[in-house]
Amino acid sequence: MSEERKIPYKIYLEEDEMPKAWYNVRSAMKNKPAPLLNPATHQPMTAEELGGVFCSDLVAQELDNDSAFIEIPQEIREFYKMYRPSPLVRAYYLEEKLGTPAEIYYKFEGNNTSGSHKLNSAIAQAYYAKKQGLKGVTTETGAGQWGTALSMACSYFGLDCKVYMVKVSYEQKPFRREVMRVYGASVTPSPSMSTQVGKKINAEHPGTTGSLGCAISEAVEDAVTHEGYRYVLGSVLNQVLLHQSVIGLETKIALDKYGIKPDMIIGCAGGGSNLGGLISPFMGEKLRGEADYDIIAVEPASCPSFTRGKYAYDFCDTGMVCPLAKMYTLGADFIPSANHAGGLRYHGMSPVLSQLYDDGLMRAVSVEQTKVFEAAETFARVEGILPAPESSHAIRVAIDEALKCKETGEKKTIVFGLTGTGYFDLVAYEKFHNGQMSDYIPTDEELAQYASRLPKVD
Amino acid sequence: MSEERKIPYKIYLEEDEMPKAWYNVRSAMKNKPAPLLNPATHQPMTAEELGGVFCSDLVAQELDNDSAFIEIPQEIREFYKMYRPSPLVRAYYLEEKLGTPAEIYYKFEGNNTSGSHKLNSAIAQAYYAKKQGLKGVTTETGAGQWGTALSMACSYFGLDCKVYMVKVSYEQKPFRREVMRVYGASVTPSPSMSTQVGKKINAEHPGTTGSLGCAISEAVEDAVTHEGYRYVLGSVLNQVLLHQSVIGLETKIALDKYGIKPDMIIGCAGGGSNLGGLISPFMGEKLRGEADYDIIAVEPASCPSFTRGKYAYDFCDTGMVCPLAKMYTLGADFIPSANHAGGLRYHGMSPVLSQLYDDGLMRAVSVEQTKVFEAAETFARVEGILPAPESSHAIRVAIDEALKCKETGEKKTIVFGLTGTGYFDLVAYEKFHNGQMSDYIPTDEELAQYASRLPKVD
Numbered sequence: 013m014s015e016e017r018k019i020p021y022k023i024y025l026e027e028d029e030m031p032k033a034w035y036n037v038r039s040a041m042k043n044k045p046a047p048l049l050n051p052a053t054h055q056p057m058t059a060e061e062l063g064g065v066f067c068s069d070l071v072a073q074e075l076d077n078d079s080a081f082i083e084i085p086q087e088i089r090e091f092y093k094m095y096r097p098s099p100l101v102r103a104y105y106l107e108e109k110l111g112t113p114a115e116i117y118y119k120f121e122g123n124n125t126s127g128s129h130k131l132n133s134a135i136a137q138a139y140y141a142k143k144q145g146l147k148g149v150t151t152e153t154g155a156g157q158w159g160t161a162l163s164m165a166c167s168y169f170g171l172d173c174k175v176y177m178v179k180v181s182y183e184q185k186p187f188r189r190e191v192m193r194v195y196g197a198s199v200t201p202s203p204s205m206s207t208q209v210g211k212k213i214n215a216e217h218p219g220t221t222g223s224l225g226c227a228i229s230e231a232v233e234d235a236v237t238h239e240g241y242r243y244v245l246g247s248v249l250n251q252v253l254l255h256q257s258v259i260g261l262e263t264k265i266a267l268d269k270y271g272i273k274p275d276m277i278i279g280c281a282g283g284g285s286n287l288g289g290l291i292s293p294f295m296g297e298k299l300r301g302e303a304d305y306d307i308i309a310v311e312p313a314s315c316p317s318f319t320r321g322k323y324a325y326d327f328c329d330t331g332m333v334c335p336l337a338k339m340y341t342l343g344a345d346f347i348p349s350a351n352h353a354g355g356l357r358y359h360g361m362s363p364v365l366s367q368l369y370d371d372g373l374m375r376a377v378s379v380e381q382t383k384v385f386e387a388a389e390t391f392a393r394v395e396g397i398l399p400a401p402e403s404s405h406a407i408r409v410a411i412d413e414a415l416k417c418k419e420t421g422e423k424k425t426i427v428f429g430l431t432g433t434g435y436f437d438l439v440a441y442e443k444f445h446n447g448q449m450s451d452y453i454p455t456d457e458e459l460a461q462y463a464s465r466l467p468k469v470d
Numbered sequence: 471m472s473e474e475r476k477i478p479y480k481i482y483l484e485e486d487e488m489p490k491a492w493y494n495v496r497s498a499m500k501n502k503p504a505p506l507l508n509p510a511t512h513q514p515m516t517a518e519e520l521g522g523v524f525c526s527d528l529v530a531q532e533l534d535n536d537s538a539f540i541e542i543p544q545e546i547r548e549f550y551k552m553y554r555p556s557p558l559v560r561a562y563y564l565e566e567k568l569g570t571p572a573e574i575y576y577k578f579e580g581n582n583t584s585g586s587h588k589l590n591s592a593i594a595q596a597y598y599a600k601k602q603g604l605k606g607v608t609t610e611t612g613a614g615q616w617g618t619a620l621s622m623a624c625s626y627f628g629l630d631c632k633v634y635m636v637k638v639s640y641e642q643k644p645f646r647r648e649v650m651r652v653y654g655a656s657v658t659p660s661p662s663m664s665t666q667v668g669k670k671i672n673a674e675h676p677g678t679t680g681s682l683g684c685a686i687s688e689a690v691e692d693a694v695t696h697e698g699y700r701y702v703l704g705s706v707l708n709q710v711l712l713h714q715s716v717i718g719l720e721t722k723i724a725l726d727k728y729g730i731k732p733d734m735i736i737g738c739a740g741g742g743s744n745l746g747g748l749i750s751p752f753m754g755e756k757l758r759g760e761a762d763y764d765i766i767a768v769e770p771a772s773c774p775s776f777t778r779g780k781y782a783y784d785f786c787d788t789g790m791v792c793p794l795a796k797m798y799t800l801g802a803d804f805i806p807s808a809n810h811a812g813g814l815r816y817h818g819m820s821p822v823l824s825q826l827y828d829d830g831l832m833r834a835v836s837v838e839q840t841k842v843f844e845a846a847e848t849f850a851r852v853e854g855i856l857p858a859p860e861s862s863h864a865i866r867v868a869i870d871e872a873l874k875c876k877e878t879g880e881k882k883t884i885v886f887g888l889t890g891t892g893y894f895d896l897v898a899y900e901k902f903h904n905g906q907m908s909d910y911i912p913t914d915e916e917l918a919q920y921a922s923r924l925p926k927v928d
Contacts (some may be wrong), residue, residue: 020485021551027478093479094563094854105552123581125856161797167851187896194850331869392652393625396552397582433583435893438645445651 015052016298021104023266025097029263032089033081034254038290040299043371044077045250045363046338049325054469057335065232065334066251067242069140073251080296082254084136091168092258093137095124100266101430105394107414111261114417117274117411118430119263120397122242125191126161128400128432129286130246133255136156137244138165147240148172152227154181155355156188157400157432158246163197173197174241176204176230180221188436192335202227208458209233209331223347229331231441246322247283248328248337248362256289263427264293274305276413278428280405281309281318281376282355284362290429291374298373307374308413309365310405312384315348317341318369318376320459326360336467339366343462349452353381353440354401361463379408380451385444388434401440402434479562481724483555489719490547491539491751492712492825495750496822498757501829502535503708504796505718507783512927515793523690523792524709525700527598531709538754540712542594549593549626550716553582559888563852565872572875574868575732575747576888577721578855583649584619586858586890588704591713592616595702596623605698606630607820610685612639613813614646615858615890616704621655631655632699634662634920638679642746646894660685667691667789681805687789705741706786706795706820714747721885722751732763734871734874736886737919738863739767739834740777740813742820748887749832756831765832766871767823770842771911773806775799775819776827776834778917783927784818797824801920807910811898812837812859817920837866838909843902845869846892858890859898 038044047056056381062071066112084092105118121129141149148171153159159175166173175197182189182201189199202222203210209229220226233354235243246252256318267274277294279287287309297303309318317340328334328343339360345358361369368374381401388404390411391397399407410428434441443449471615476537483560496502520529531540542550549590561574579587583627599607606629611617624631633655640647640659647657660680661668667687671678678684686703693701735752737745745767757763767776775798785802786792799818806815819827826832839859846862848869856866868886875882892899901907 022485024482027480125850127893140888164854168854186900187893190896190900190903191856191893194847194856194899196851357524389652392583393654396583396622396626398649415647435583435585435645435649438648441652442644442648445648 019102019270021254022099023270024099025262025265027093029098030089031258033083033086035081035257035261035292035296036076036254037257037295037423039251040296041367043367045367048335048337049469051327051336053333063251064236065243066250067140067144067146069143070137070251073254074079074249085139088136088139095131097262098123103395105178106391109390109394110411110414110418111420112414112424114414115420115423115425115429116303116371119259119427120430121259122397122400122430122433126157126164127435128157128161129256129259130158130161131164132258132289133246133252133285134161135168136255138162138169138171141242142169142171146171146242148174149242149244149352150174150231150235151244151246152176152224152231154178154224154357154437156181156185159199160188160191161246161423162244163192163195166197167195174234175199176224176227178202178224178227178377180404184439185436193387202230202278204230207233209333223330225330225344228329229333232329232333247358248360250364252285253288253292253362253364256285257292259286259289259429260294263290272425274427275424276306276308276426278308278310278406278409278426280356280429280431281311281361281365281403282402283358283360284365286431288362288365290315295368295373296325307404308409309369309374309376310409311376311378312348312352312356312405313378313380313451314352315342315357317359319378322463322466323366323370324466326466337470339363340369341466342438342459343465345463345465350446351450351452353443353449354437356402356405377409379405382444382449382451384408385441385449397430398434399430400434401437403431406430472781477560477728480557480559481728482557483720483723485551487723488547488550488555489542489716491541492716493539493754494534494537494717495753496711496870497538497707498754499825501825503825506793506795509785509790509794520755522694522874523701525602525604526602528709531712533708533841536584541546543597545684546594546597553589555720556722558703561853564849567848567852568869568872568876570872570876571879571881572872572883573628573883574872576887577717578888579717580855580858580891582620583869586614586615586619587714587747588616588619589622590716590747591704591710591743592619592623592851593626593773596620596627596629599700600627600629604629607700607702608632608693610634610682610689610690612636612682612815614639614643614894617655617657618646618649619704620702621650621653621880624655625653632692633657634660634685636660636680636682636685636692642897643894651919662688665691665729667791671715683788683789683802686787687791688868690787690791705743705816706818708822710743711746711750711820711822717744717747717752717887718750718752721748727899730883732885734764734766734884735884736768736867736884737862738814738887738889739819739823740763741816741818742823742858744887745888746820746823750841753831755825766867767827767832767834768867769834769836770806770810770812770814770863771836771838771909773800773815774836775817777836779827780921780924781824782924784924786818794927795821797821798827799924800917801923803923811901811907811912812895813905814860814863835867837863840907840909841868842900843851843899843907856892857888858892859895861889864888
């Protein structure tokens with residue numbers, strides 16, 4: 013490893029090379045993502061209807077399937093400079109460890125206090141809320157990365173931030189809760205007794221430790237019943253993928269700078285925010301027939317929405333107060349087995365990615381968590397960074413693909429998204445070390461049960 | 471904040487701008503730091519004696535008061551590229567928040583999995599151990615940053631790593647322990663029953679939760695009683711300050727690149743590793759009369775070695791197995807009050823910094839921890855980064871100095887060291903939020919008691 017190298021270990025863009033506009037991959041899609049539907053009428057949600065829940069500029073972004081680029085407001089670009097550009101790292105040490113001819117790069121989004129890429133959209137959503145003169149925003153958080161990101165963004169713009177945190181996480185991750193408090197957010201365990209939907213769920217399921225779908229319902233209710241508040245969401249939505257395109261744009265600029273052309277782009281997929289952002293500009297080229305890339309979504313075998321879900325309209329939340337979205341879904345009441353660690357536990361998937369997947373423009377693989385943590389540890393030991401369990405799904409498949417190259421002798425260029433750090437996931441690492449981590453793959457019968465409760469939409 | 475700025479928010483050096491040699495500030499000192507003494511004979515430790523405890527190349531560095539520059543071996547420079555250069559950040563948002571005419575910069579060392587600057591010396595010490603053909607190294611850790619850094623470094627070079635972790639931290643910080651296990655280190659709570667000194671301390675103080683000085687004794691005993699092992703230390707020693715000079719060198723290169731000349735350089739000081747590293751090249755200029763800088767060490771009011779300690783020979787550890795060092799010290803059995811949060815709890819101070827301080831080349835201030843956490847939160851909310859409690863001591867004084875500038879209208883340029891992140895310190899943040907954090911300043915009588923037990927050295 014001591015020879016001088018043409019490609020540096022880390023590629024950082026200069027401030028003036030950073031993207032000035034987000035890229036909207038929907039503009040290049042022939043088959044646009046299906047519209048959100050009003051859950052009562054099953055008609056497409058109008059801008060006016062959506063405006064009751066979301067900020068108006070974000071509604072416009074949500075519905076805009078045509079603009080290729082949307083300018084990043086100066087205020088957001090200023091904030092991005094606090095933690096961006098994120099480095100594109102050449103995984104020299106991992107390549108050496110694997111003995112692969114493949115060249116591996118990863119885009120590392122964990123160098124900020126939220127510990128993940130979530131901040132990219134949080135700051136955008138907070139900005140538009142502020143611009144609209146709102147008092148504050150509400151949201152849900154599971155593992156806590158999104159809640160932390162939003163609390164940081166709201167603190168920056170002086171907005172009130174109300175976070176409904178899945179009760180089991182609230183209790184098991186007091187540190188995440190505490191970070192949000194540093195940034196001035198109020199954090200409520202969900203289901204709570206302060207919303208109608210929370211009371212109802214608590215009454216029907218006494219002692220429940222909550223779910224993401226339930227926390228979403230509470231956050232939405234809180235927003236629509238309080239003057240000057242709107243709801244914000246950290247994944248799934250079109251607007252979120254738009255903001256997250258900054259990941260892919262920076263990646264592409266960095267690769268282009270060194271004349272590197274990836275063969276394969278890999279990302280973990282829960283709701284799709286990271287993967288959708290990472291692949292956006294590359295998928296744009298693919299859709300326009302300018303380039304071809306093997307794009308892989310990696311999901312947990314215990315929450316396999318792409319690989320074993322249905323492509324259908326479904327509720328985004330448990331309380332069924334949100335619009336219906338057409339997506340690959342396991343059913344709105346699906347909750348991964350209790351032994352599932354980390355995020356990537358949402359029952360559905362971004363409508364944009366769902367359409368692209370259905371059109372055969374990307375593929376998906378599912379992996380079991382013990383294999384994921386093995387990959388995480390291998391990676392940590394050679395590349396230094398302790399990865400988040402979510403990100404480690406992408407690491408697992410990047411390693412598997414690099415090992416295939418070792419067998420075939422192919423010198424593929426692999427890019428994957430390293431979405432965040434695992435500093436708040438050490439309970440899961442401990443389980444892994446102590447041999448207490450197990451895998452659970454839902455049976456076909458279980459999945460069929462959940463799917464049987466999908467709403468009927470013509 | 472929207473106008474274009476001449477100085478970017480973050481200054482990153484290119485790989486080829488990174489330092490190729492460490493700077494040895496001792497070379498410029500007229501009064502050299504006092505030598506380490508053999509605790510039995512009170513004679514200066516010879517290279518041979520030190521070689522029983524430390525790797526031979528590190529002994530040479532420890533004793534070298536003359537070489538101005540010592541080349542950084544290529545293998546270490548390769549590792550540095552995994553997480554360096556660290557950014558020098560212009561604190562535009564903090565300046566704006568304070569409304570100060572001062573210009574504030576901070577060198578941020580927290581963007582790596584150890585969460586601090588400790589990795590800079592850990593990788594160097596592991597490298598020389600490997601080069602010497604050793605099997606492994608032993609060390610102690612308190613809060614866990616140093617132990618984590620060393621376990622990462624040992625994992626990289628395939629060395630065995632044995633960490634004695636202060637028992638109270640071992641129990642209260644299971645996450646830190648778990649990170650070390652990810653990197654393959656063995657972690658033993660100290661005092662343990664596996665060393666003579668541990669057994670003795672346990673017998674004399676049943677139920678003790680340990681101290682740094684005690685863990686050092688255990689680690690040293692483990693190293694000297696096992697073939698192929700040496701002891702390594704994360705602070706205080708001359709060699710550590712040498713390795714940490716990479717912080718100051720990068721800072722200076724970045725500042726020079728933009729023609730910025732600091733008036734004031736501020737760093738937190740526990741054993742002195744960060745501060746010593748940060749100021750090295752600047753102190754070199756000051757010693758040579760080429761420039762003047764106001765250099766400030768910040769320490770906790772609850773562990774005030776500079777501001778209220780004696781400049782005297784003292785033991786480095788509780789078990790008194792280590793050499794004697796001449797330093798500002800509170801006495802080897804001093805332990806900060808139980809309400810003291812975070813690091814910066816060592817009873818002594820780097821002999822290099824002690825000599826520089828005694829010669830009037832730098833000053834020191836002490837601050838109370840509630841004021842420190844106030845500064846930490848202010849900083850986190852505007853600059854995004856959640857700082858370590860240790861680093862927040864420097865933030866406190868940087869803010870205080872910037873507010874003085876606001877009063878006087880002076881446009882001083884302030885540089886401070888942001889040594890790490892506070893992701894593993896959220897118990898302390900929680901105490902602060904809940905109003906449960908208190909301050910304790912040792913009385914003169916208490917300090918006199920500890921000082922009365924200093925060894926007599928002619």
